[in-house]
Amino acid sequence: MINGPNSNSGLSTRSAVCGGLQPPARRLRYTRFRNPAARSSHPSGVEIFFFLSYYGESRTTLIFSISSSTTSIRPRVRALALGLAALLPCGMASQIPAPAPAQTASPFQGSVPQGEVSAQPVSLTLDDAIQRGLKANLGVILSGTQTAAARGKRLSQLQALLPSVDFNAKEAVLQVDLPAEGLRIPGFPKIIGPFGYTDLRANLSWSLIDVASLRNYMAARHHFAAATLSAQDAREMVVLVVGNAYLLVLADESRVASVEAQVATAKISLDQAVDNHQAGTAPLLDELRARVDSQSLEQQLIVSRNALEKDKLALARTIGLPLAQSFTLADRVPYAVFDQIDIEAALRQAHASRKDLAAMVEQVRTAEEQRKAATADRLPTLKFDGDYGDIGVNVATSHGTGDATGTLSVPLFKEYALRGEAQQAQAKLDTAQAQLSDKNAQVDADVRDALLDIASAQRQVEVAKSSLALANEALSEAQQRYANGVSDNLAVSQAQQSVAQANDQYVTSLYRHNVAKLSLARALGAAENYKNYLGGK
Numbered sequence: 001m002i003n004g005p006n007s008n009s010g011l012s013t014r015s016a017v018c019g020g021l022q023p024p025a026r027r028l029r030y031t032r033f034r035n036p037a038a039r040s041s042h043p044s045g046v047e048i049f050f051f052l053s054y055y056g057e058s059r060t061t062l063i064f065s066i067s068s069s070t071t072s073i074r075p076r077v078r079a080l081a082l083g084l085a086a087l088l089p090c091g092m093a094s095q096i097p098a099p100a101p102a103q104t105a106s107p108f109q110g111s112v113p114q115g116e117v118s119a120q121p122v123s124l125t126l127d128d129a130i131q132r133g134l135k136a137n138l139g140v141i142l143s144g145t146q147t148a149a150a151r152g153k154r155l156s157q158l159q160a161l162l163p164s165v166d167f168n169a170k171e172a173v174l175q176v177d178l179p180a181e182g183l184r185i186p187g188f189p190k191i192i193g194p195f196g197y198t199d200l201r202a203n204l205s206w207s208l209i210d211v212a213s214l215r216n217y218m219a220a221r222h223h224f225a226a227a228t229l230s231a232q233d234a235r236e237m238v239v240l241v242v243g244n245a246y247l248l249v250l251a252d253e254s255r256v257a258s259v260e261a262q263v264a265t266a267k268i269s270l271d272q273a274v275d276n277h278q279a280g281t282a283p284l285l286d287e288l289r290a291r292v293d294s295q296s297l298e299q300q301l302i303v304s305r306n307a308l309e310k311d312k313l314a315l316a317r318t319i320g321l322p323l324a325q326s327f328t329l330a331d332r333v334p335y336a337v338f339d340q341i342d343i344e345a346a347l348r349q350a351h352a353s354r355k356d357l358a359a360m361v362e363q364v365r366t367a368e369e370q371r372k373a374a375t376a377d378r379l380p381t382l383k384f385d386g387d388y389g390d391i392g393v394n395v396a397t398s399h400g401t402g403d404a405t406g407t408l409s410v411p412l413f414k415e416y417a418l419r420g421e422a423q424q425a426q427a428k429l430d431t432a433q434a435q436l437s438d439k440n441a442q443v444d445a446d447v448r449d450a451l452l453d454i455a456s457a458q459r460q461v462e463v464a465k466s467s468l469a470l471a472n473e474a475l476s477e478a479q480q481r482y483a484n485g486v487s488d489n490l491a492v493s494q495a496q497q498s499v500a501q502a503n504d505q506y507v508t509s510l511y512r513h514n515v516a517k518l519s520l521a522r523a524l525g526a527a528e529n530y531k532n533y534l535g536g537k
Contacts, residue, residue: 106139107137107138107139107142108137108138108139108234108237108238108241108318109138109241109314109317109318110137110138110317110318111133111136111137111138111317111318111319111320112136112138112141112320113136113320113321113322113323114132114135114136114320114321115320115321115322115325116322117322117324117325118325121326121327121328122321122325122326122327122328123327123328123330124321124327124328124329124330125329125330125331126243126246126331126333126534127531128330129242129243129245129246129315129319130238130239130242130243130246130319130530132242132319132320132321133238133239133241133242133318133319133320134235134238134239135320136319136320137238137241137242137318137319137320139234139237139238139241140231140234140235140238143230143231143234144231146227146230146231147224147227147228147230147231149227150220150223150224150226150227150228151224151227153220153223153224154217154220154221154223154224156220157213157216157217157219157220158217158220160207160210160213160216160217161207161210161213161214161217162206163204163205163206164204164205164206165202165203165204166202166203166205167200167201167202167203168199168200168201168202168203168389169199169200169201170198170199170200170201171196171198171199172196172197172198172199173194173195173196174193174194174195174196175191175192175193175194175195176191176192176193177190177191178190178191178192196393197391197392197393198390198391198392198393198394198395198398199389199390199391200389200390200391200395200398201387201388201389201390201391202387202388202389203385203386203387204384204385204386204387205383205384205385206383206384207381207382207383208382208383208384209380209381209382210381210382210383211373211376211379211381212373212374212376212377212379212381214376215369215370215372215373215376216369216370216373218369219366219367219369219370219373222362222363222365222366222369223362223363223366225359225362226359226360226362226363226366227359229355229356229358229359229362230355230356230359232355233354233355233356233359235527235528236355236522236525236527236528237522237527238318239518239521239522239527239528239530240518240519240521240522240527241318242315242318242319243515243518243530244515244518245311245314245315245318246315246329246331247333247511247514247515247518248311248315248511249308249311249312249315249329250329250331250332250333250511251507251508251510251511252304252307252308252311252312253308253329254507254510255304255308255504255507256301256304256305256308258500258503258504258507259297259300259301259304260301262297262300262496262499262500263294263297263298263301265475265496266290266293266294266297266496267294269290269293269294269479269492269493269496270287270290270291270293270294272290272482272483273286273287273289273290273291274287274290281485289490289493290492290493293493293496312327333514333534335461335510335513336534337458338454338458338513338517338533341451343447343448343451346447346451346524347443347444347447349524349525349526350443350444350446350447350523350524350525351440351443352525353524353525353526354443354523354524354525355525356439357439357440357443360432360435360436360439361436363432363435363436364429364432364433364436366432367425367428367429367431367432367433368429370425370428370429371422371425371426371428371429373425374418374421374422374424374425374426375422377411377418377421378411378418380408380409380410381408381409382406382407382408382409383406383407383409384404384405384406384407385404385405385406385407386402386403386404386405387402387403388400388401388402389401389402443523446522446523447520447523447524449519449523450516450519450520450522450523451520453512453516453519454513454516454517454520456516457509457512457513457516458513460505460509460512460513461506461509461510461513463509464502464505464506464508464509465506467502467505467506468499468502468503468505468506470502471495471498471499471501471502471503472499472502474495474498474499475492475495475496475498475499477495478491478492478494478495479492479495514534517533517534518530518533518534520533521533
């Protein structure tokens with residue numbers, strides 16, 4: 001469990017991630033990833049959707065606003081599954097339709113399972129989980145395949161600028177019916193043949209001047225560069241996704257341990273109430289109240305254990321661990337105060353390091369080259385075609401022949417087609433430029449949001465820690481008063497609920513604080529150096 005004071009807790013950790021530490025209750029808030037953005041284009045032209053079971057819709061943060069609700073975290077967090085978009089390389093926007101919001105899973109939520117199931121539980125550190133995710137996560141694998149597709153497209157466009165050489169070997173046997181060909185010559189045979197020949201020939205074709213093909217090749221180069229950057233950004237997304245899943249399981253374990261402690265405490269209170277009632281020093285109401293409290297906590301323990309197992313399955317899915325493989329978490333991610341950083345320096349680092357921003361820049365360059373290619377379609381092209389080979393009745397009696405042809409093509413009457421192509425290319429360029437402008441603003445917002453979330457969560461940890469100590473002290477006082485017959489066990493029941501809430505808030509604030517630091521690393525384009533941020537930087 002997450003390191004911290006060990007005390008009883010009655011409310012769900014998962015509830016408190018979406019539930020509140022302070023009244024009044026506020027609506028759940030989340031910020032949007034723009035480059036994996038749900039229902040928004042990827043910098044390389046991709047529309048991929050993140051539907052993770054526990055990640056909010058946010059480019060760099062999975063931190064949720066707090067309310068005072070006690071609803072479990074799973075339904076509330078899964079409601080955010082419509083938000084988080086995955087980063088995959090360019091070229092997929094036209095291939096992947098907009099999915100049904102409630103049913104389509106993100107590729108980053110899945111993986112390609114690796115390894116065999118072992119009878120011994122696997123001890124999994126956070127670094128182990130992230131390294132597994134970087135190898136087996138489906139989002140990374142798909143981004144790699146899309147990069148390979150972009151590389152192939154670049155090579156195809158390059159071939160249009162290079163000479164094409166083919167070799168043909170032909171052995172022909174012919175017989176000609178002259179009347180069938182419309183030739184009727186008196187005294188001349190109607191059937192010619194059979195006769196044959198052998199032709200061995202090489203053909204050369206080369207577009208000597210074709211500005212449009214050159215521009216299309218330059219566009220393909222930028223397209224490949226964008227895909228490569230997007231693949232690198234996908235790795236950072238995996239760090240965020242796996243890190244959040246790992247921290248969520250830690251929070252689940254902490255809550256299970258807390259509820260187990262509460263159950264034990266409630267059992268002691270129940271035994272005491274039963275003894276007092278049997279001794280005639282306490283009414284039946286005290287026993288009934290203590291029994292209800294005990295059974296309520298037992299029910300919460302069942303729910304908490306189930307949530308823990310389900311989140312462990314979700315973690316295994318993101319890192320490619322066989323679902324039948326049992327594992328334990330080795331890291332506990334203690335609380336570490338995050339040092340204040342210069343926001344201007346952080347913004348400069350983000351603009352220099354964010355791979356999704358760099359991919360968007362390359363996509364704008366792709367659109368610019370495509371626009372130039374549309375203009376170049378109006379220009380003349382010059383093409384050379386030639387061949388040389390041996391032809392004869394057979395190879396022994398063949399002789400060399402060849403021909404060369406130069407073709408100058410000038411578009412004369414294609415105005416509407418050329419205008420339409422240019423307008424489409426200009427629209428794509430305008431779209432890409434608008435998205436780049438928005439992306440620059442989003443990078444700033446991501447960094448500022450992450451810093452605000454860190455500062456808020458850090459203060460919440462401090463307040464929750466103090467509240468937990470006070471709640472434990474109040475519980476001890478109430479138990480002593482009841483044991484001495486000064487009051488009934490209503491105060492004990494209320495104090496147990498206060499301890500449960502305070503412990504739940506403490507665990508939740510720790511979880512939020514660590515995820516906020518992961519989100520900052522992602523916002524700065526340094527997610528793979530997450531250790532520097534979880535440690536406090």
